[in-house]
Amino acid sequence: MDELYMQLALDAAWHNQLLTYPNPSVGAVLLHEGRLLCVVAHKKAGDSHAEVLALLDGYEALSNQKVDFDKNNSHLAHQFLLSLPQGFFGKCDMYVTLEPCNHDGKTPSCASMLAKLKLKSITIATLDPIKSHSGGAKRIEDVGTALYAGLLESKAKELLEPFVIWQKRAFVLFKLAQTTNGKITGGTISSLVSRTHSHKLRARVSKLVIGGSTVRIDRPTLDCRLSGDMPPDVFIYTKGDVDQSIPLFDIKDRDVAFGDKLDFLSKPSFILIEGGEGMLEAFKEKIDWLLVYQSPNIDNEKKSYNTNLRLKHLYASPMGEDLMIWSKRI
C-alpha cells in the first residue's frame, strides 16, 4: 500500500502543479495506526506547506474538532501544532512527495517542526534538490522517527522538474487548447473550468509570451479575469512593430515588451507561451513542458496544427469537461 499512498500524494501535488511557483508543488498523506486521515497539497508560495496541512487535517480527524484559524497561515499553523500535547502524532505515518524543508523562509521549517512532533514514520519520495534547503530528512531521523526515502522517486522527480529548472534558468511551458482531433483554432475550445485554470497559471508566471500575429488578429486582453487575479506581464514575440491600441496595452500595472530577443529565458523564472502552430515551431527547441487542455469533441471545421516534437506524457487528469495533459520534451 506504500506506493498507493505516495501516488495519492503525487496526484494531489499534480493538481496544483506550477500554481505554487516559485515553490515546488508538494503533496502529503497522513495515516494514524494505518488509517488514512487526509490527502493534501501545498496551494501557493507563502501558504502552509503540504506537511503542515496534512497535520492540521489529521488533528481535525483525530480530535473531531475544527481548528479556528486559517490553515494556510503557516505561522499560526506551526504555533498551533507545536502546542499540541507531546506525542499527539506519535502513531502517525506521513507520505510526502518531497523532503520536508530544513530552512526558515516565508514559512517556518517543516523539518524542525516534524522533529519536535516525532511521528512514527515519514516516507519521502525524493530528497530536496537544493543543497542549502536539504538535511530535513536527517534532522527528522535523528529524533527517532522512522524515515524512508526514494519511494516512487522517478515520478516525484518529474513532478519536481519545473522547480529544478527555474533555479537556474526560465522554465518554459507551452499551453494549447485543442479538440480530441487536434483542432486549435476557430472560437473557444476548452471548458470554462480549463480557461479558469489557465488564468490561474497566467497569474503565477514571470512573463506571458505570445506571438505577434495572434496579437494583431485576436487583439486579446491576456488578463486573468476568470480567476480574479492580477494580469501577467506580456512579451510579444515579433520581428515587426506592434499596434499599441490593442487592449492588452491598456491594462494597469502590466509591463508589455515586444521583439525577437529572448535573453530573458536565461533568467530563473516561469515563462508561459500561448500560441498556435507558428509559436510552437518558433519555440520548439526552447519548450520544457507542454500543457494541453483537450476537449472531448471531434471537430470538422476548426484548424489542425503541425510540427515535430518528441514528447513524454507526465500526467493527465480531468479539468472540467476537458482533459489536462502534461508532457515534457525529450
Added chain:
Amino acid sequence: MDELYMQLALDAAWHNQLLTYPNPSVGAVLLHEGRLLCVVAHKKAGDSHAEVLALLDGYEALSNQKVDFDKNNSHLAHQFLLSLPQGFFGKCDMYVTLEPCNHDGKTPSCASMLAKLKLKSITIATLDPIKSHSGGAKRIEDVGTALYAGLLESKAKELLEPFVIWQKRAFVLFKLAQTTNGKITGGTISSLVSRTHSHKLRARVSKLVIGGSTVRIDRPTLDCRLSGDMPPDVFIYTKGDVDQSIPLFDIKDRDVAFGDKLDFLSKPSFILIEGGEGMLEAFKEKIDWLLVYQSPNIDNEKKSYNTNLRLKHLYASPMGEDLMIWSKRI
C-alpha cells in the same frame, strides 16, 4: 475518505473496462478497522468476482499467509472463504462499484457468500441494473451488515454503461490510435503496450468491424498475436467485393463476412470498430463509445482526421507511453 476508497475501486475497474465482457467491469476495496488492505478488480468472465478477490487479498494481508490455489478459480475461492473461522471479516469494510450478484452463474453468488461472512459494512456505488440479478444488497443487509448504496453512483453508472447496453443490443466501441495533434495514419502510432491492450480487446469482441479500403490497402491480419489470444470474427464494411487472398481470410476458426448490412448491431453483443476518418464518418450515428490511444508526440508528416462528434470524456489513464482515453457520444 469514503469517496476516495470508492474512486480507487472505480479506477481498478476502469483498468479492466470491456475486458470482462459479457460481465461488467467491477472494482472493490477492502479495509480492516480503517486500514486499507487491497484494491482489486474482476479480470474476466468466469473468473472470481471483485468481491472475492478483495476478500482473498484481505485474508492474505490479515493472516500474513498466501492462499495455495488460483484466486481466479471462483469455486475454490468461495469454498475457502466460507471455511474461514466465523467472524474473520467482522471488522472489515468493503467498497464495491456494483451491487454483489445475487444469482449463481459461472461463479457462485457473491451476495450469498457475503451474507455468510458478515462484514461490518459494504458500500455499493450502484445497484445491479439487471432485475433478475439484483437483491444482493438486501440479502447482505438482512444479516446485519451495514449497507450503503449510491456513493459516486453517476461515475459507477458510466463505468457500467457498456454492460447495460449489451443486454439489449450491440455495444459499439470505435478505436483510434493518434498522436497528440490528432494524426492517425502513416505507420505505427501507439506504443507496444497500447497495441497489446487493443489485441486483448479484440479477443473479447463479438465481431471486429473494419472498412473495405483499409482491408484493400493495408491487407491486415487482424489477429491477437500480441496478447496470444484467438483472433476475432471480422466484418468488412464495404459496398463492393473483397479480395479473399488477403491474409485475414487465412486465419483458422475465424468467421469473415462482408457487406453493408448492419443488422447484427441489433443483437446483444460487443462490436469493435477499427478505422479512420471514413469509418468514423460512416458509423458516427452508431458509435456508443470512443477509445483513443494517444501518443505523446506531435507529428508533422502523418495525416489528421475530420468529422463532427459531440463526446463526453469518461476516463483517462496511462497505457505504456500513451494515454488511453475513453469517451462517449452525447
